[in-house]
Amino acid sequence: MLYFLRKQKYLIDYTLSSLLRRKGKSLGLLAVYSMIVFMLASVTLFSHALRHEAGLMLQASPEIILQRMEAGRHAMIPADYLQRIGQLRGVKQKAGRLWGYYYDPAVKANYTIMTGGQSETPLTNIIIGTGIARARGLDVGDYLTLRSQNGEAFSFQISALLDDKSELVSADLLLMSPQAFRRVFNIPEGLYTDLVLSVRNPREVIKVVEKLTQLLPDTRPILRDEVLRTYDSVFSWRQGILFVLLTGSILAFVIFAWDKASGLSAEERREIGILKAVGWETADVMRMKFWEGMIISLTAFLIGYLAAYAHVFYASASLFEPVLKGWAVLYPQFRLTPFVDGLQLATLFFFSVLPYIVATIIPIWRTSIADPDAVMR
Amino acid sequence: MRKSNAFIVCIFLLLVGFTASLIDAGIRQHQAVSENASGTVLVQQLGLTDLVLFTEARYTRHPSQSDLHSAFQDHPMALEHFPSGSLLLPPQRMQ
Numbered sequence: 051m052l053y054f055l056r057k058q059k060y061l062i063d064y065t066l067s068s069l070l071r072r073k074g075k076s077l078g079l080l081a082v083y084s085m086i087v088f089m090l091a092s093v094t095l096f097s098h099a100l101r102h103e104a105g106l107m108l109q110a111s112p113e114i115i116l117q118r119m120e121a122g123r124h125a126m127i128p129a130d131y132l133q134r135i136g137q138l139r140g141v142k143q144k145a146g147r148l149w150g151y152y153y154d155p156a157v158k159a160n161y162t163i164m165t166g167g168q169s170e171t172p173l174t175n176i177i178i179g180t181g182i183a184r185a186r187g188l189d190v191g192d193y194l195t196l197r198s199q200n201g202e203a204f205s206f207q208i209s210a211l212l213d214d215k216s217e218l219v220s221a222d223l224l225l226m227s228p229q230a231f232r233r234v235f236n237i238p239e240g241l242y243t244d245l246v247l248s249v250r251n252p253r254e255v256i257k258v259v260e261k262l263t264q265l266l267p268d269t270r271p272i273l274r275d276e277v278l279r280t281y282d283s284v285f286s287w288r289q290g291i292l293f294v295l296l297t298g299s300i301l302a303f304v305i306f307a308w309d310k311a312s313g314l315s316a317e318e319r320r321e322i323g324i325l326k327a328v329g330w331e332t333a334d335v336m337r338m339k340f341w342e343g344m345i346i347s348l349t350a351f352l353i354g355y356l357a358a359y360a361h362v363f364y365a366s367a368s369l370f371e372p373v374l375k376g377w378a379v380l381y382p383q384f385r386l387t388p389f390v391d392g393l394q395l396a397t398l399f400f401f402s403v404l405p406y407i408v409a410t411i412i413p414i415w416r417t418s419i420a421d422p423d424a425v426m427r
Numbered sequence: 428m429r430k431s432n433a434f435i436v437c438i439f440l441l442l443v444g445f446t447a448s449l450i451d452a453g454i455r456q457h458q459a460v461s462e463n464a465s466g467t468v469l470v471q472q473l474g475l476t477d478l479v480l481f482t483e484a485r486y487t488r489h490p491s492q493s494d495l496h497s498a499f500q501d502h503p504m505a506l507e508h509f510p511s512g513s514l515l516l517p518p519q520r521m522q
Contacts, residue, residue, distance in 0.1 A: 062431040070430075104478055106463060110471040115492070124492075147474055151485055160482050162489075166473045181479065216466035221479040222488070244492075246474045277476050277491040284490060345434065352441035359448045363455070378482040387459035388452035 058341070061334070065341045068321070079307070080350055086303045087354025087402050088361070093292045094394055095362045096370060097285045099386040104281040107219055108274075112246035113255060115147075115272040116262065124270075126241040131266060135247070138261055140254040146242030148231045152196060152224070157185045159379035163235075165228040173230050175209040181221025181380040183211055199236035206230070214383075221382035292373075308409055322414070323423075332419055336411065343410035347403040355398070363388045 069076040118127040132144055149164040161182055171177060176194065188194060188208055195205045212220040232239065247262075249255050259271045322335055330338075361367060363386055371381070469475060477489045486493035 059429075059431045062434060063429060066430040066434055103463075107466050107470055107478070108476065110467045111476045112474040115474075115476065117492070151488070160485075160488065162479075162482075164473055179479075181482075212469065213465040215462050216469045218478055218480075219466050219475050220469055222482050223473075223479075225473075272476075272491060280491040281478070348438065349441070352438070352445055356441065356444045356448060363451075378487075380479070380482045382479050387455050387463070388448075389456065390449060390452045 058337075061338050061341050062345070065338055065345060068338075069342065069345070076346070080346055080353075082303060082306065083346060083350035083402075083406070084353040084357070086300060087351050087398070088357045089296055089299070090293075090402065091355045091358035091398055092361050092367065092369070093296070094398060095358055095388070095390065096367050096386070097292075098391070098394060099362065099389050101282060101285040102389040103218065103386060104285070105278060108277055108281065111274055111277055113249050113252075113274050114247040114259060114262070116245040116247065116266070117270045117272065118244075118266075118268055119270050120268070124244075126237065127244055127269070129240045129242060131245060131269070134266065135245075135262070138258060138265075140249050140251060140258050141247050142250045143248045145246055147244050147246055148228055148237070149243050150231075150235055152234075154186075157379055159185055160222065161224045161380075162222050163224045163226065163231065165226060165231045171209070171225060171227045171230075173227050174206055175226075176206040176230075177210045177212060177223075177225040178208055179212045179220040179223040180214045180217055181382055182224060183208075184383075185380055196234055198234045204230070204234055217382040218384045222380045304405075307406055327423075332415075336415060339410055339414040340407065343407040347406040351399060351403050354402070355395075359388070359390075362386065 116127065116131070118125050118131070127146070129146055132146065135141065135144055147164070147166070149162065152161045152163050153159075154161060159182075165171075178188065178194070183189065186194065190208055190210060192208050193205045194208060195203050197203055206226065212223060212225075226234070231237070247258070249258050255273060255275075259273065262269065262271055325335055325338075326332075361369065366383070366385060476491050479488070481487035
């Protein structure tokens with residue numbers, strides 16, 4: 051065992067000396083390789099963490115949302131639909147929600163205006179998300195003027211800011227009283243934006259939805275499962291798109307690595323010939339080349355992964371921010387919780403380390419079984 | 428120092444960093460339970476359904492609540508207005 055380990059150490063010594071003889075080429079390869087792993091790992095870690103975060107937070111979203119459709123588009127729903135739903139078996143709670151969008155021309159941003167919250171908000175007070183506060187430079191006690199549907203200006207005093215830890219779901223929220231909401235948007239009493247229902251037994255949700263669509267054929271129910279699936283597919287798609295965009299650079303790297311590994315230079319072929327001539331066995335040459343692949347790919351994997359971890363979870367994935375931000379003015383400041391699973395790491399390792407080792411070994415095997423005299427010529 | 432020893436030390440340090448990242452992930456997941464509580468409470472209280480990631484249009488702000496075919500809601504041949512639209516997949520129920 052000791053003999054085996056000592057032999058491997060000598061092989062590593064030799065391999066490192068060989069790599070350092072071609073310092074520029076080797077360091078260049080390591081840098082490009084690490085960069086590729088960094089990009090792949092960043093996309094994987096970011097999408098996975100965001101998907102996980104969305105799944106955890108939205109687990110508490112309403113079980114069923116009922117929207118009324120008019121000419122194929124979402125319309126306000128009359129409050130008497132709540133009575134029409136009546137005592138539907140299995141429905142635990144039902145309520146109307148009032149929410150909408152407000153475009154603020156001052157900062158060219160869209161706010162989401164809602165009613166509700168723990169305490170009853172007074173008519174002239176509002177609670178805003180930290181994204182709005184940042185964009186408008188507002189704080190508690192300041193006033194924000196909104197222009198109503200019929201041109202009137204309403205000034206609201208900011209009574210509180212929403213917790214910045216919840217920014218991922220609340221950055222653009224503006225909470226006001228239902229009366230203020232109805233006055234700003236000119237919505238008469240007896241109309242809601244949509245209805246939310248909760249069901250006692252989760253296994254009965256589909257049955258309740260069937261009954262609802264029969265009872266209220268002009269409505270569209272949206273289930274919590276659909277909300278969660280939407281986010282799952284949004285992030286899978288986003289991750290897929292980023293991978294597609296990265297494909298070009300990955301292919302360039304594959305060609306580079308393949309060319310470096312398979313098209314052995316005359317100098318490398320001569321080196322192998324000399325090694326064989328001085329008594330190295332084919333297996334030793336292969337082991338040496340295995341170590342060469344291992345040293346480069348393992349080091350690149352670890353450097354790339356650690357840089358990606360720091361980028362995503364400590365630098366808030368700043369490289370991806372312009373892509374995610376799009377044309378939006380309001381963007382939440384959030385620090386993602388790291389969710390790293392074994393399968394994710396294994397996939398990354400499998401696709402980044404193994405192909406390089408395999409690409410290195412095969413051409414070396416072909417050269418090292420050749421006659422040293424022929425190789426040296 | 429022999430080159431192989433220097434390499435082993437480097438790999439050892441990188442592996443320590445790798446293990447530290449896994450430990451850090453574990454610790455932060457534990458902390459996140461209490462930190463996320465405010466977000467979860469808000470989601471429950473207000474019945475929130477979407478993340479504030481893309482606020483430029485109503486169908487990107489609330490992809491789960493948008494009209495069917497909302498990306499083309501102006502007219503069926505309308506071109507996409509927003510960069511996010513090219514990155515968002517239609518909700519599962521529409522596929």
